[in-house]
Amino acid sequence: MANVRVLVGTRKGAFILTSNEKRKRWEVSDLLFPGWEIYHFNASPVDPNRLYISQNTGWFGQIVQRSDDGGKTWNAVGNKFAYEGETGTHQWYDGTPHPWEFKRVWQLAPSLTERDVVYAGVEDAALFRSGDAGQTWQELEGLRSVRGNLWAPGAGGMCLHTIIQDPRDANRIVVAISAAGVFRTDDGGETWRPITKGLKSAYELPDPDADVGHCVHNLAMHPKRPGVLFMQKHWDVMRSDDYGDSWYEISGNLPTDFGFPIAVNSNKPNTVYVIPIKSDSEHYVPDGKLRVYRSKSGGEKWQALTEGLPQENCYVNVLRSALAVDQLDPCGIYFGTSGGQVYASADDGDSWRALVRDFPPVLSVEVQTLE
């Protein structure tokens, strides 16, 4: 019988929620790393007992924790993220040049094929790679050479928050940066190019032909269809059918196309989920209703999923790394809110229930399906 392990990062620590494949009864772990912001809590697809945590506070900075026994015990690994070479400057909020400064790790993406390889997306935006399970980190500096001097932070900071690895080709990686855009490497991180053709950011970017500067919030890809990427942007839900070489809008009938996370059903590559929030200046769900939207057609036509979700007096947000799916059939979908709830569906999103209601604000949700 399979087990499901939901890895939750919050503003005040991390939790592990565990169930079997029925996904009815859940055990909630004790609070891990109490008091620390857990920006990401993720697991290796190669070794399910290997877990990584990005742990950060304003006082003491960044720690990376690793477990090799499924979360029972933890060890702090390397936390030195040094930019390579002449780091130069990027743009600051006011348009002035600002030196690159490491602040935190936003995303930890263990390799799909190598047990000891893990990627880290950081703020100020850069991509690091470790070949020794997090003990040491090296920047893949080719990324910042793609007009990094023009990159500027979004409201949440200039962060590399999404890392998509091609399951067919370990040399191909797509990353998204707020607010620099989306970039792809085809040579293992040596060289990169922006892949933003078709993205429109009329209010944020005065130059319609600018290839950096789009505020990309999140990307999703189904491993069986790696050439198809879905994007939640700062306004607009987008899709590419050619690994990001070109994009087209699939917002369709969404009540608002502003939001953060996006995910793909693990069994149905054309079924996509978003959780819209009201606007760029109103980061809460519209109309007091928490609604997940699902498209079974790969975009354009969206259906509101509400059963089991609050439909009045609800003003939460769901952050970009706080939506995930399991590998069971029907697909389980999980998300955490700024109000501290973790909701789950065990039926492709048809119905939902709260697994917990009183966590600290949720920053990150990932799911392991353990055979």
Next chain:
Amino acid sequence: MIRVILPTHLRRLANSNREVEINVAAPITIRAILDSLEETYPMLRGTMRDQTTMQRRAFVRFFACGQDYSHAAVDDALPDLIATGAEPFWVVGAMAGG
């Protein structure tokens, strides 16, 4: 031995007691204490000072004998009471940080 008092988060990170004792070669300075702390507890690297610039983290403060040494030169000798172990050196998370 030099006595150091750690804040809660660093104590848990180091899996140590609130007060730790470390060997520090003379002269006893802030830099020498931090070097020894980080050698004894490698998981504390980067938590009190930036690993690249070696500057004190903005929301970390240092106290000795009731005085704030956060802005003191890191290579100046600390009071004798610290050097003899009569008084502990304090690492504190600033109120402004949380």
